[in-house]
Amino acid sequence: RRIGMPEAVYCQSKTVQEILAILKHHRDTSNEAVLLTRCNNDVVGAVSKLYESMTHPLYVFPGLEIEADYRTIVVGTPTKIDAKVGVLTAGTSDLRVAHECMGTLFALGIHGEIYADVGVAHVDRVLEILPRLEDFDVIVVVAGMEGALASVVGGxxxxxxxxxxxxxxxxxxxxxxxxxxxxxATCAQGVSVMGIDNGFGAACAAFRVVKRYTSRAKRL
Amino acid sequence: RRIGMPEAVYCQSKTVQEILAILKHHRDTSNEAVLLTRCNNDVVGAVSKLYESMTHPLYVFPGLEIEADYRTIVVGTPTKIDAKVGVLTAGTSDLRVAHECMGTLFALGIHGEIYADVGVAHVDRVLEILPRLEDFDVIVVVAGMEGALASVVGGxxxxxxxxxxxxxxxxxxxxxxxxxxxxxATCAQGVSVMGIDNGFGAACAAFRVVKRYTSRAKRL
Amino acid sequence: RRIGMPEAVYCQSKTVQEILAILKHHRDTSNEAVLLTRCNNDVVGAVSKLYESMTHPLYVFPGLEIEADYRTIVVGTPTKIDAKVGVLTAGTSDLRVAHECMGTLFALGIHGEIYADVGVAHVDRVLEILPRLEDFDVIVVVAGMEGALASVVGGxxxxxxxxxxxxxxxxxxxxxxxxxxxxxATCAQGVSVMGIDNGFGAACAAFRVVKRYTSRAKRL
Amino acid sequence: RRIGMPEAVYCQSKTVQEILAILKHHRDTSNEAVLLTRCNNDVVGAVSKLYESMTHPLYVFPGLEIEADYRTIVVGTPTKIDAKVGVLTAGTSDLRVAHECMGTLFALGIHGEIYADVGVAHVDRVLEILPRLEDFDVIVVVAGMEGALASVVGGxxxxxxxxxxxxxxxxxxxxxxxxxxxxxATCAQGVSVMGIDNGFGAACAAFRVVKRYTSRAKRL
Amino acid sequence: RRIGMPEAVYCQSKTVQEILAILKHHRDTSNEAVLLTRCNNDVVGAVSKLYESMTHPLYVFPGLEIEADYRTIVVGTPTKIDAKVGVLTAGTSDLRVAHECMGTLFALGIHGEIYADVGVAHVDRVLEILPRLEDFDVIVVVAGMEGALASVVGGxxxxxxxxxxxxxxxxxxxxxxxxxxxxxATCAQGVSVMGIDNGFGAACAAFRVVKRYTSRAKRL
Amino acid sequence: RRIGMPEAVYCQSKTVQEILAILKHHRDTSNEAVLLTRCNNDVVGAVSKLYESMTHPLYVFPGLEIEADYRTIVVGTPTKIDAKVGVLTAGTSDLRVAHECMGTLFALGIHGEIYADVGVAHVDRVLEILPRLEDFDVIVVVAGMEGALASVVGGxxxxxxxxxxxxxxxxxxxxxxxxxxxxxATCAQGVSVMGIDNGFGAACAAFRVVKRYTSRAKRL
Amino acid sequence: RRIGMPEAVYCQSKTVQEILAILKHHRDTSNEAVLLTRCNNDVVGAVSKLYESMTHPLYVFPGLEIEADYRTIVVGTPTKIDAKVGVLTAGTSDLRVAHECMGTLFALGIHGEIYADVGVAHVDRVLEILPRLEDFDVIVVVAGMEGALASVVGGxxxxxxxxxxxxxxxxxxxxxxxxxxxxxATCAQGVSVMGIDNGFGAACAAFRVVKRYTSRAKRL
Amino acid sequence: RRIGMPEAVYCQSKTVQEILAILKHHRDTSNEAVLLTRCNNDVVGAVSKLYESMTHPLYVFPGLEIEADYRTIVVGTPTKIDAKVGVLTAGTSDLRVAHECMGTLFALGIHGEIYADVGVAHVDRVLEILPRLEDFDVIVVVAGMEGALASVVGGxxxxxxxxxxxxxxxxxxxxxxxxxxxxxATCAQGVSVMGIDNGFGAACAAFRVVKRYTSRAKRL
Ligand SMILES: Nc1ncnc2c1ncn2[C@@H]1O[C@H](COP(=O)(O)O)[C@@H](O)[C@H]1O
Ligand SMILES: Nc1ncnc2c1ncn2[C@@H]1O[C@H](COP(=O)(O)O)[C@@H](O)[C@H]1O
Ligand SMILES: Nc1ncnc2c1ncn2[C@@H]1O[C@H](COP(=O)(O)O)[C@@H](O)[C@H]1O
Ligand SMILES: Nc1ncnc2c1ncn2[C@@H]1O[C@H](COP(=O)(O)O)[C@@H](O)[C@H]1O
Ligand SMILES: [Mg+2]
Ligand SMILES: [Mg+2]
Ligand SMILES: [Mg+2]
Ligand SMILES: [Mg+2]
Ligand SMILES: [Mg+2]
Ligand SMILES: [Mg+2]
Ligand SMILES: [Mg+2]
Ligand SMILES: [Mg+2]
Structure with missing residues (x-):
């Protein structure tokens, strides 16, 4: 995997059997963490059961207690990177994509923080959290409907x-x-865009940025 | 004209001859103001010449000195209404639509004011002019690209x-x-939308609102 | 809430638990009415039960007896405004959006009236109700298919x-x-448009108009 | 030409030379009328010149005096059919398509009548001409923008x-x-639709209808 | 109903209760036939039961024995018109729309005949049935995918x-x-088009044509 | 050039200078034929002049006498392949794409033949030429508007x-x-499709087919 | 069936009864193999049962053990053709379309081989299998999302x-x-395209190619 | 300008007079560099003349000698940043967008390098330049048609x-x-996308990345 990203399994169109087979094969051949995205309850249940009797840690996003068919699982403990990413959502319905991004960031060793429901119909909410955004190396903006939050944050x-x-x-x-x-079509300069609902990809884009920081820093 | 709006001539797909004929016919049959939208230089020239030797006043938006093929002419002096409309544009390229709106507002007897280039990539510009917006009975937001200004102003x-x-x-x-x-798709509550480039229509929508104010006020 | 609209909860993508939590929090912190849109039977049932033992009034649109997954609930009694809005629908299938508009108007303190099934394929129906439309401060036209009713009413x-x-x-x-x-693309002058199925937004747009009437009237 | 329609030449993408060649060939092989659609000034000029010295009649729609690049020419005199078609347009910009329809009706031997600028933003105009429409065997509705005239007339x-x-x-x-x-998507029952700007096709559709009348009448 | 078509009820988005209410009201106020389109099994069952004990005839298309959620019911016996319509389908999946057309033709008193599965991928099938098409006053072509059958038949x-x-x-x-x-976009001359899946509308369009035949014939 | 196709220069968005530079460089480095597509008159003139004084043959499609901005030039004499391709067009306006295909076939050493204006609105034209199509190894169908010719020929x-x-x-x-x-979406089995106006690509697709014939034949 | 392809039944929109009726009719009138595509479990079950007690062989793709609603059945043993087709997929979710292609190839007597999950995000996978592709007479590329695999393989x-x-x-x-x-829009020369999810069509396109090889070979 | 990017003027829809006015105003109020994008020959001429007699340096991309209406001008000398960006184009027609990106990078103080015509139809070209790409902090991929180069490079x-x-x-x-x-829709992980033809935006996106490097590095 030349580009340095961990194994990721997109579970939406796979059966539980197929997913378990992939995990077992991975366990036998690699020590790295694995990321599973778009997991429904059955997948979460089966994967939890597989690792129950093992020493391997298992992380589920957005948390085991919530029923949802759009969760992210990380098997194994990723190596931490010194980087922070802020994930903003315009509305509460955008949260499932934001959580996919958070789960993927975790798998990539990056610290993520969610700021939910800061959509531009109430622009003061964005302005309020602005000082806290300075810490982040990359900012991910997750928004549906007219997606105007990206333009405002980008500016x-x-x-x-x-x-x-x-x-x-x-x-x-x-x-x-x-x-x-x-x-x-944003008029904010230099805001780039992922595919629809691709929270996974946004985390990977952030990873590319922060990895380059690290390799540059090493050169110093 | 049951709905109380003045005669309006859409000049884009008409020849100069056709337009002059309409104006001459209007002069013979009515005392009301006439509005001509989407006029190119030829139209502006020919109409100016027609009224040169007459006592009828003639107004051209955005002003005679500028060369543009998208101007608005008002022939005659409209009766003023006690109402103000603010016209905001996101960028400078939106100005020609804003000027069509201004010209139409003038023809409808409404005072209009333009606030140009206050697009959301620099959200402070909108925040700065906010206090001045309180005076307006209706606010028109003219924006291209991703049109996010409408959401921010609406909030x-x-x-x-x-x-x-x-x-x-x-x-x-x-x-x-x-x-x-x-x-x-705006998430701002109760923002309504006109067709693309329809500055004329936005002024008419504002006219509907302020006319109702007047008729309600009369009832008091 | 600078723009003066009451709290509104869009229930379509929320669980019953989430909705009840919002309502409980609201009850503890505010006296204002709350609006819940796009409620299915489960939501209507749970919310009714929550308020059963309380003195708070509860209104459900389009009425409790009908089974539908697209209902509006208003908790608390809104302050009335001196304004009337007419809501016309082209066909019977447009009624659910019209009812969302009616429920929202109620929550905003505005009197609404529905005129259903007056689509332009039978233009006499519109002409018949025309005299009754004069009373309304704003007219909302709800139509699917080719939406021609908006053009006819606008004229x-x-x-x-x-x-x-x-x-x-x-x-x-x-x-x-x-x-x-x-x-x-309507050729009727000054008709403005909401998003698809956005009956809530149409009521808010009407609210903006009638609120301005009130504040203007006060200035007199 | 099994379906009984005269030779038609679509001139928009042909050179003057190609068009003259087709006409000369036609003259040598047939006595029937020929229809040329979408002719610009050059084509009108060249075809007029070709027939100048001949006894063949030549008809140009919408008349030789008007400069337009969208005219229809009929060479030869078509056999009249006992049928009338009404052609309604919503706006003045729809006239060029209506004229193509009129020219084609003429070539097909059908009497056509235009009622221009009766768009639904002023629904009384349609209602006014309604009695006169009863005479027509087929009614063609030509409209741009939102095309609502078709629904109203259809009803x-x-x-x-x-x-x-x-x-x-x-x-x-x-x-x-x-x-x-x-x-x-019209909600008027049984209104059928041609391709965009296809005034030629609408006349042919009318021809199919009235030709069937004739052949049925013969059977009586 | 100025345009002379019978009462039609579009049942897809209506409850069984609403449909029965409409039928009962109709029974009390009119002697004419009623047409119900897009009926599922529940609707067919309930309507059959309503008329069971009555002398009113009831027709169901495409026949009671088939389970389908897209059937047409005619209540009462329509007055026959001396006219025939041929309904061609490209494939077997187009049959449900063709049957809606057949049911509506029946309600309008017109004799309809189906020629199924004559799509252009096997152009000989169309050529084979060609002689039998001459009898029809109107030909309806029902086709999905690329819809090429309309062009071939039109020619x-x-x-x-x-x-x-x-x-x-x-x-x-x-x-x-x-x-x-x-x-x-068909290159066949004078073929006109209905909305997607609108078999009902195609029958109404045919009705307009044949009704005009009759009124013309009377004038003779 | 692993896949065995000759050098091809797409001239539409290149200046005459850029094209001549490419040709000179090619002349110095290769003996193979070169193909230039989408040449306007200026390009044809300049390239003709360049080769005037040379022994290199030059072929222009669709012939030097016609003025068109969409011509194909072949410099050098391609090696012939034992293969024939038939190129059918629905209308005369499709000819420029068909000629691009013919020019490219020539450059690839394949014999091409055009059958123009055999569109399905007159299906007998296709049936007439059917026997002559048997000779061809590949059949290219070029059609605009509704493109139905592909379905008919494919069947x-x-x-x-x-x-x-x-x-x-x-x-x-x-x-x-x-x-x-x-x-x-054709319902004819196994018809494959190129991009819009891509006559060049269709010839290349044919080349892939016939080249495989040759290499298979060699194996025998 | 002039074009030489076996009977194919598209089962997605047909009932089990309709499918069995077709098969029984085929059995009585023909000896050729039959292909059934888009079969769900019920169809697979019923067809298997029908042939259970018979000597006719039955093939199911992608194998009886897997539950899927998108399977291909071949009844009877097709005559083999000396040809090989390679079927590449970009991702695992493209497999169901690839299997439809494989089943159809089998029915056509062609040997097919799948190379799954060689999408261009890991371009080495394509490069690795490149030598093995030389054997194939036709290469089918099945890909969703951005479909870039077609361009890379085409080159x-x-x-x-x-x-x-x-x-x-x-x-x-x-x-x-x-x-x-x-x-x-591929920039690879001569890659042609089927409709979305049309694995059946791709096999037929390959069949057209290899059949022509055979008939050419015979001429030698 | 809170986000630290230099003044940029989008010249496509501005007159020469408007542009000169902006530049003169800038000269009087700021010492920073200015960027002008989408300049045609008139703009390049007028701006060159304005600065002719001044000491201010002027840079034009892609060079003064080439005639093009899509050039970028930088007035003043930007402060260099220690960062390199690689700009790859799929074809030669993508160069104008790549040059806009290069000009913008220069204005932002970043060293840019173009690798043109490395489209995926010849995947070896990308593989060849791969080692040279390692130096770059950000890689911009400019491609039209099917844009597959982004997926390949991303992997x-x-x-x-x-x-x-x-x-x-x-x-x-x-x-x-x-x-x-x-x-x-790319299946390469973490590739993000700009608007169509937005070479300027791509440079800004790169600037955001490298600026963060610098500020992080400072923290060390
Ligand atoms: N949520 C996601 N969205 C987009 N791509 C994903 C997602 N999760 C995984 N992927 C990608 O899908 C690949 C696995 O897909 P597959 O080969 O079909 O199992 C991974 O290597 C990732 O590149
Ligand atoms: N700029 C404009 N945009 C949209 N509609 C316009 C515009 N100017 C005039 N109109 C409308 O067009 C009508 C005149 O159209 P016409 O009869 O073609 O001149 C007026 O009554 C207005 O309703
Ligand atoms: N204005 C028009 N719009 C649509 N189709 C037309 C028009 N004029 C002619 N046609 C059709 O185009 C055919 C002639 O096309 P062509 O052979 O290219 O000249 C005629 O037979 C008609 O079917
Ligand atoms: N299957 C159908 N497709 C399109 N329109 C229909 C259909 N069936 C009925 N209609 C139309 O819908 C009207 C009844 O709509 P509604 O009032 O909603 O029942 C009828 O008068 C017809 O014009
Ligand atoms: Mg919110
Ligand atoms: Mg600006
Ligand atoms: Mg109705
Ligand atoms: Mg008009
Ligand atoms: Mg069939
Ligand atoms: Mg033709
Ligand atoms: Mg994969
Ligand atoms: Mg290239």
């Missing part, structure tokens, strides 16, 4: 901003197409 | 907000489609 | 007209896209 | 209604796509 | 051709959009 | 059929999108 | 390449539209 | 990859929409 911070359009919403949101077009 | 003011998507921009703006979709 | 009345495209229909209605495009 | 008359969406307009009309979708 | 017959795009198929058929665009 | 011949949608036409053809969607 | 091999876009994926894949557009 | 390098879809190409490229959708 307020100087770090890399990665925007993730979501399929949240109804009607004129057209399953994320509206937010996708709006975000790629 | 900051309590008056009616009419959003006009524009075809300004390139690439991902898709001739205004992106802004149109984004504005109709 | 017949002088008040503000807010058009709501709906996803009702099949085939060429493309989940509301056809009505959305058609309404924003 | 008012009992004859076959053929709707032609046009690319007239700007912005939200999306070069006729909006009108095309809206017309095929 | 082979001289009668009015009404094309109905269907949402049958998968992938590149995009729920009927492909067939809709293709049919309106 | 009549057993050879590989490559369909090329064109941007010819107006209105509902949407610059080739309609034909592209229709062709990929 | 590496000289055989005919048939690309099949799939609806696999989520968000920006837009049910296969993205891959469809991308594949038809 | 080969570990740095941040910013993809820019271009409107280069014709037909199925749909003015960049195809590349935009394809790039946001």
């Amino acid at each position: 307020l911070v100087s770090q890399p901003v990665v925007a993730v359009p979501t399929s949240a919403g109804y009607g004129s949101s057209f399953d994320g197409l509206t937010a996708l077009l709006a975000m790629t | 900051l003011v309590s008056q009616p907000v009419v959003a006009v998507p524009t075809s300004a921009g390139y690439g991902s703006s898709f001739d205004g489609l992106t802004a149109l979709l984004a504005m109709t | 017949l009345v002088s008040q503000p007209v807010v058009a709501v495209p709906t996803s009702a229909g099949y085939g060429s209605s493309f989940d509301g896209l056809t009505a959305l495009l058609a309404m924003t | 008012l008359v009992s004859q076959p209604v053929v709707a032609v969406p046009t690319s007239a307009g700007y912005g939200s009309s999306f070069d006729g796509l909006t009108a095309l979708l809206a017309m095929t | 082979l017959v001289s009668q009015p051709v009404v094309a109905v795009p269907t949402s049958a198929g998968y992938g590149s058929s995009f729920d009927g959009l492909t067939a809709l665009l293709a049919m309106t | 009549l011949v057993s050879q590989p059929v490559v369909a090329v949608p064109t941007s010819a036409g107006y209105g509902s053809s949407f610059d080739g999108l309609t034909a592209l969607l229709a062709m990929t | 590496l091999v000289s055989q005919p390449v048939v690309a099949v876009p799939t609806s696999a994926g989520y968000g920006s894949s837009f049910d296969g539209l993205t891959a469809l557009l991308a594949m038809t | 080969l390098v570990s740095q941040p990859v910013v993809a820019v879809p271009t409107s280069a190409g014709y037909g199925s490229s749909f003015d960049g929409l195809t590349a935009l959708l394809a790039m946001t």
